[in-house]
Amino acid sequence: MPIPSQPIGIFDSGYGGLTVLREIVQKLPQYDYIYLGDNARTPYGTRSFETVYHYTLECVQHLFDRGCRLVVLACNTASAKALRNIQQLDLPIQHPGLDGPDRRVLGVIRPTTEVIGNYSQSGNVGVLATRGTVTSESYLVEIEKFFPELNVFQEACPMWVPLVENGEYDSPGADYFVKQHIDRLLKQSPDIDTILLACTHYPLLLNKIRQYAPQGATILSQGGIVADSLADYLIRHPELEAQCSKHRQRTFLTTDSTEDFDRQATVFYGESVHSEHLAL
Template structure:
């Protein structure tokens, strides 16, 4: 039986995480699920994000996944804790729920972000939902209590990316606006975290807008390294993940639209199947 690693996102952005995970761990099987029919998650309530995320995780469990990565900052911020603490034993009846795991993208990032800053001042660029949740502030406090954290919500950035405007001059204004607002909070910020998986597509424009010599972090490589470490520390989970180098992609919306957009995020052609929820 195939037991892939599940990777979930509200849309396309999680493909930037999957891309880096596959580069590090190409031998594993993966199934990616994008809830494109209900995206974006960033502006939705905690209860709605939790409900949607829980439903998608349950499907991935039923598809054979023992391990699911929430490659979505909003889902990680608003749903992960409840799923881990309340739902795992009952989420997949008859599927040995306690032996299943759900991980997010926030903790791996917050465990290392302080190592990149020399001034002790870092900035977070994220969706409004992630910023409002305060998840990064709370988690960073656990690992780097002396680190000063500043946040800026960028509500226009995901629509710019998903509408194919991320490389066009029209995006410059919105990128500069939010980078400038964040930097205005403290001139000592020397590290910026792109706390949304869509934002790497805006990386060139963010670099242009940010001060010179500032460190800009994308999450894909960090999450991939964390997964390598996690599997080495949990051989019982690793042993249950099938390793045939297979990739499959699911979307809750149009497969034609998904395949066209996903290729941009994933970096190679994608062929998806439709999932009705």
């Protein structure tokens, strides 16, 4: 009788998490992965805490139902608005389907905040994110835990995700919005020398961000950081790592059009994908 697959689940509200999955697969290619993009209900960044929590929990539940023992929320908004409740409320009380100590849900905020201070010489860092992530103040709280000496400045960039999702990330029209928010961030402190892209969509705007950021500034994308953190987590939790299946299988799910997802996913993931539709 074949052993059931137990992939590592990667969740995002849309396409951005594919930039994280790409880095994870490069770092840890031996595992099976299942990616779930909730494209039908994106964007999450403008939605309430309760709505994001409800949507995220529903998607995590589905990934658990598909055999995942470990799920990574490759979405800053979900990590900011839903992760703590899922970790502290749903998993411990053995909510139906979330019923085992061997089931874990991780996010992208903590791995980033654990290392961000290592990149700054001036002690001034900027965070570019969705309005939902900025409003949550999750980065302010988490960075304070690891690097209390840092000065952290945030800027919400509500137009950036739509630009990326509509394929306008490399267009002349994107320059206006990228420059606008970089200028607003630097107006808070001209001494910022490290800028965190706290949304997994933003790496597609990297060329334009570098163009308008201060010369020599460090621009941090989260994919590589999260991949390194996941590798370390699996080493530190061998009992969980042993449950993760290792057949190099990749499965992609979307709650919206598979044709649209497959076309857009190629840009984010760097390879062609063939997705399945998921009705929630």
